[in-house]
Amino acid sequence: MTRRYDCADPGQRAEGLAAALAAVRAGELVVIPTDTVYGIGADAFTPFAVNALLDTKGRGRDVPVPVLVGSVRAANALVEELGPYGQDLIDAFWPGPLTLILRAGRSLSWDLGDTKGTVAVRMPLHPVALELLKESGPMAVSSANRTGAPPATTAAEAEEQLGDDVAVYLDGGPCADDIPSTIVDLTTAVPRVLRQGAIPVEKLRNVIGYVATDGGPAPKPSTTTTPADEPATATTTPADKPAGSTDEPEPAAAEPVVDKPEPTADKVEPTADKVEPTADKVEPTADKVEPVVDKAEPVATGTAPVEEPGSAPARTEDVSGERPVVPPAEGAVVTPAEGSAPAGPAPAPQASPAKKTDPEAGSAG
Secondary structure (H helix, E strand, O other): OOEEEEOOOHHHHHHHHHHHHHHHHOOOOEEEOOOOOOEEEEEOOOHHHHHHHHHHHOOOOOOOOOEEOOOHHHHHOOEOOOHHHHHHHHHHHOOOOEEEEEEEOOOOOOOOOOOOOEEEEEOOOOHHHHHHHHHHOOEEEEEOOOOOOOOOOOHHHHHHHHHHHOOEEEEOOOOOOOOOOEEEEOOOOOOEEEEOOOOOHHHHHHHHOOOEEOOEOOOOOOOOOOOOOOOEOOOEOOOOOOOOOOOOOOHHHHHHHHHOHHHHHHHHHHHHHOHHHHHHOHHHHHHOHHHHHHOOHHHHHOEEEEOOOOOOOOEEEEOOOOOOOOOOOOOOOOOOOOOOOOOOOOOOHHHOHHHHHOHHHHHHO
């Protein structure tokens, strides 16, 4: 016989919680309010009760049932470990609409369906649900609706769909909306959102950094990090991409930065080329010197240079026959050439140049 209790009434709430606890322990099904939508639940460690839940919903074993807990300690007892991100997400969003998929403890004796060694666990933010879970322990809970039908947001809607298959209905009033919990898979190196729900992906990234989504690669944190949306990962940086993932974390954005130095190097080459014209301008300057040297040659073509020993300047003879006047050296007496007329008054006898200029005379005396 189905029983329904209005939890807004303190008396009915206490009576309803006691009836629901007894039903769970007996392997029966109950409907409870949660912070998202109404859920249909059974004892997680009673296999036939979990199978009855799947049959009532019309769901196969290929879609395992999530588990609700009344405390973080109860969740830790169900899993091997929380991993590098589990505790941070629990601290930020539990109790609340966040379901975490973790590796199930190997020593647990339960049958939630084809879980492949994992378990989806959540701690709801609803006083009625938490009070029951703290007494009953972990419960296998799914949305209170037939497969393919919309989730129930009131106890009446749930009863309309599930009817007498459920032993106890706890009426906690209408739900605020029909948005389900966000499901995050933590069994891979990179956290992945399997179902977007009440907690936006952006809030998840604010806590743990990079989060992969089925819709495509997660955007880079504007850290400018890390985190930032990425953990000091974002930077963190972050963990490796799971195998088979189509998401591409963004490293490719760094390629344009590497290419930028190449155009800068190219710009230096024109600067070096500009030096070459400067060197070429020197050559015409050297060429201009050559005409200056050539102009001196005609001067020497009409004269025959005669060099005298000593410090006296060289004499030149005019090819025309005329003897040019050569200025005498300091202290020397000039003797007129043979056969030519003296150029001026005769030198005094005491200044005979023959005796002074003859090197033989100095050595004989």
